Amino acid sequence: MSLTFDSPAKRFAFLVHPRADVATDMARVWRPLGRIPASAWDWGLRRLPVPPQLLATARRRDAAAEAGPDGWVLVVPVGARQLLTEDRRWVIDRIERGIDRAQQLGAEIVGLGALTAPVTGAGRLLRPRPGVTMTTGNAFTAHLTVEALRRLLPAAPGGHVAIVGATGSVGSCVVRLLADEPLGETLTLVARGERRLQTLAMDFADRHTGVAVRISTSLDAVKDADLVLLLTSAADAVIGPQHLKHGAVVLDDTQPRNTDPRLLVERPDVLVIDGGVAAIPGVDLRGDIGLPRGLAYACLCETMLMAFDGQTEGALGEASVDHAVRMRDAARRFAHLGFTLADPLSFGRRVDWPEPAMIGA
Template sequence: MPGSPLPSAAALPAAAGTFAFLVHPRRELSTDLARVWRPLGLAPDGLYSFGLRRLPLPPVTMAAVEIGGRAVGHVVLVPFGARHLLEHPGQGRQRVSRAVDRAVDLGASVVGLGALTATVTAGGVSLRDRTDIGVTNGNAFTAATVDTQARDLLGTRVDPSRDRHVAVVGATGSVGGAVAALLARDRAVDRLTLVGRSLPKLGALAARLGDRVHTTMSNDLASVAQADLVVLLTASADAVLGPEHLAPGAVVLDATQPRNTDPSLLTARPDVTVVDGGVLDIPSLRLVGGDIGLPDGRAYACFAETALLALSGHRGHFAMGVPTLEQVDHTRALAASLSHLGFRPAVHTSFGRPLPAVGRREQVPA
């Protein structure tokens, strides 16, 4: 609460280790590179796109991480853009591997794979032979956070007289599959629409969940047009969800990085609410020397998972590929054990701006 003292370093566990978290430039290269050094924001994106693709640039230690007043880790920049990682995955894996080497040099016990560094390494699977550092893709706590946010939105911003119809876009991905399973586990929704590229994978997921909740599947984004809540968890360098895809009054939870919605969606569809997904409050968190697009005290859930593991003294790999529900529950338990530091979903925002508060409706899902 405002005015409350921040936790001190003494509040950190005695067995706490340190971590590194990998990031990369997203859609607007110059904007993200300016977070490393402000003058870099002056050059055009085209120049950076050419340079990042062609030059053998080393990883950059762009910020130190402090929690509770103690230095606990670093943010390491992989010098490869979002589109580069998706279009040149082999080269992207090499650059991610070099960034993991940098994490080892920094003394980190755990390294977290931010944004598309997880995608290009198959959720960290390509790094599983490393024995010099623990690796996590951050997707277990991301799934936990998105699940919590989705349930809150169903209880506060969705008409309780309607069936709770949720569409998960990117359902065959590492986070999407886990979120769908969490929502089905205790029937938090009445209908699930699973959207992804691979129909065989969608069919396998739907078969596992269909005995718990009415489930349909599609590889066409138009299939979300009847959903009350659309959870966006795709791996793309661009906005993929347009105004034509959404039902009247729909709520969109965009938990992607790079994000897959654009502010123009709100202009075209003022009836739609877009919520920033996967963002946590860690009040004593500070990044020294750079930032990752969030204010002090806030972090993406994949970053928070890496911090939770390091602060709890975890050793070895954690989430690789699709996280298990046991791993999701474990991260929730870790967050509860460090609740004095925060590690809880942030107040809802839309493109970084606070959303007006709404009263909780009746018929809140369990």
Template sequence: MTKFGFLLHPRTQIASDMGQLFGAPFGWVPDQAYNWALSKMPVPPLVTGRIRFDHSEPTPEGLLVTVPLSAPLLLGMNRRDVQHRVEDAVDKARDLGAGLVGLGGLTAPVTVGGKAFLHRTDIGITNGNAFTAAMTYLAIERLLPHLPIYPVIALVGATGSVGACVTQMVAERHLGQLLLVARNEERLELLRAPLQSKHVRISTDMLDVRQADLIILMTSAADALLHSEHLKEGAIVLDDTQPRNTSPALVQTRPDVQVVDGGLVEIPSMRLKGTIGLKRGLAYACLAETMLLALDGHRGHFSLGHPRVDQAEYMLHLADRHAHLGFHLAPFHGFGEPVEVKSPLRPVLQST
């Protein structure tokens, strides 16, 4: 077994996260003040939580290490400076005995899926995207009964680290239409070319998502990306992003639309001191990947850059091996609360 670290960062609403971590008074400071201070001051990475497993067998300990940069700063500051700040957190975990570090939130995309640490031989790195892709695929399978027989599934962020792997898994097994959405048309063409399915289209226009019955969000934006005008009546959204790309206001403006939180894994045995913004016994798939690798005694790097389908399938194998601790797809939640996904009402042809 390997002691592990997992990197976090404050999300878009940094005051809310700081209040959860350090007490209510820290939640009263305006977000703008936090962003200014963290961009100017050399705040070191902080250990903000610890993880253990409630089981009779020996299990590894985990450390939550917070990178002191908010989501907008991680995406907006000089990339090299950001990578140095993330690497400081990796060093912190290593110095405290971790042999493996998982990249949470935006710490993965800003380090090119962890490839910025490929040279490191003193510690293993994984971006968590292999198990995230696997859990996303299982969530799609669970949602299929609530969709038309031949649904249109839009994969937003299809060329990204998680998106490319999910696209390949779905294209191999799915009979409906796939709409791959991303900013770069050339990368979309490269992703589509080897797929055997004839039912794959590409687009760089978010408005085309309005054709989809199910939308999978897998992007690296710092705020809400999906809006009411992007959604057809009765659409289901699986938001697989952290920070999330949907706003709770969407449910108010479009009560016909259902939003489901993606990438959630149920681990009843997990005992967390600190917070990751989830209810007890739940973890993000990227964190769960780090846990599973540590439980299995993995050494060295695992998922860097774009994960392969075989890596996603290997993570499902590890989840099955450690199923006595949990590690299965969590019941559906929406904006952190349990939800029951209902099949949208479809028009019924009346016989005459």
């Protein structure tokens, strides 16, 4: 059954890139690419004119079969470390080529996935394109993150929540959403810039006085937190076994992930949940995006929702509470397709939502 809304639906494209292990991610495009050594990938992606690659197509299950794809997932052929360390003009040029490919396919909504958003100043450094609406996907990510925090809080009975990367686009939106409906007893905000932290903390305190707010520029501040939200933009692990208290719960909302896999072996008392993942059973996503079938990252889901809803107002720069609410409402309108918080994964493996009695057992 097809549903009709006031604005006509649009087609979308979503940009991703190889993460820490370039060969593994490029093998998702074509399996033999996984045999190429990392050193060859580093050289080749920098020096060869590798075009953007098609990773997946998406089609609504309530749409006519002959209508063709509703969207595409495209790989920008630049590794995570290259995105963060190479010349900014070269990086942006590669991302612009991805948008060129999206337009050629017929996309009218383009989403910036993973590090393509922060390295372009949340899209603000990209050239305007008439007829193309762009988003970072950060607003729906913030909305879904708050839902996950509320689901996990009972497993962190001390009530101390820490947000690492609090002043970023997603982080600041999460903090402002929590100011309207706070959780926990103590909120610690961690980021590099103290001035922005102070402003964010004051904004939260002005809107809600029932939660104690701390700020810090050091990761040491999370050592006594019961629930840690990770929203950093790095190519490697930021949180390791030494950073967390006994029985802590971590919601890792990063791509590439910024939690150290050693946590699985060295800290069995700690639970790490992969954040920013939604269930989309009503969307046929054909291709390997690194998640089990029927799941998608929240930033990709925002791109889909904007396209299905026919939205023409872009969402670049810092994610706003207003746009997060619009995305929440759009998800409700398209609930027949999914767009709900997915059952939890931990380092890519399915797990159960934790029960309070299980933590630290």
